[in-house]
Amino acid sequence: MTNSKAFRPEHWLSTRIVTHPQELHRIYRLRYSVYCEERAFLPTADYPEGLERDDYDPRAKCFAAFDRDDEVAGSVRLVLDAAGAGFPFQRHCPLFENASLPPSHSAGEVSRLVLNQRCRTPPGGGDTGTVILTVYREMYQYSLQQGIAYWYAAMERPLVRMLSRIGVEFECIGPSVDYHGPVAPYLLELSALQRRLAQVNPTLLHWLDSTL
Numbered sequence: 001m002t003n004s005k006a007f008r009p010e011h012w013l014s015t016r017i018v019t020h021p022q023e024l025h026r027i028y029r030l031r032y033s034v035y036c037e038e039r040a041f042l043p044t045a046d047y048p049e050g051l052e053r054d055d056y057d058p059r060a061k062c063f064a065a066f067d068r069d070d071e072v073a074g075s076v077r078l079v080l081d082a083a084g085a086g087f088p089f090q091r092h093c094p095l096f097e098n099a100s101l102p103p104s105h106s107a108g109e110v111s112r113l114v115l116n117q118r119c120r121t122p123p124g125g126g127d128t129g130t131v132i133l134t135v136y137r138e139m140y141q142y143s144l145q146q147g148i149a150y151w152y153a154a155m156e157r158p159l160v161r162m163l164s165r166i167g168v169e170f171e172c173i174g175p176s177v178d179y180h181g182p183v184a185p186y187l188l189e190l191s192a193l194q195r196r197l198a199q200v201n202p203t204l205l206h207w208l209d210s211t212l
Contacts, residue, residue, distance in 0.1 A: 013066065015138040016066075017062065017063055017138065026072050027072055030114050030116060031052035032044075060080065062077045065138075076112060076139060077111055081105055081107065086104070087104070088154070093184070106147060106148060107149070107151070109151070115131055115132070143190060156182060169196065173187050
């Protein structure tokens, strides 16, 4: 079982839903740094302001973790369906023929996960999972409160493996494609996540459900 200390990053991180335009600009700038400059998934010429944002941001909830100096340590967004407009993965990722999808109003797509290079190794040791889990917890609690029962995600294998090691297992619903890197589409039912964690990692489940 994973050590409970892995799920206690509050001493150096604070998390919240980001809505203020200035804070959103800081996150879009971090996304530009990661997606355009560091990993070259997107061309810098398409973002002359140095802010990576797209048509999905207006209907997404943004969750971010901040360090002791209020610097953005990492962020992720949850894209919600708007009048049947669909999700980002549906434009880019084919699905297996037998893939069964939930009603769109009860789902959201997890995307644009970014980590600040200066915050990828937590103070006192640890790994990138600390920041990732912190923003995921904020998103998890929001989803439960808002009736979002399913998460989609287009993910690279290293992230899928990291989450699987702690009991968070997404179901692959399509083949791998080149979409901001080599990714495949996945689906997670939050109630199934809760049942699995209750068996294999109750410490993580208790932490996810604890008050932020």
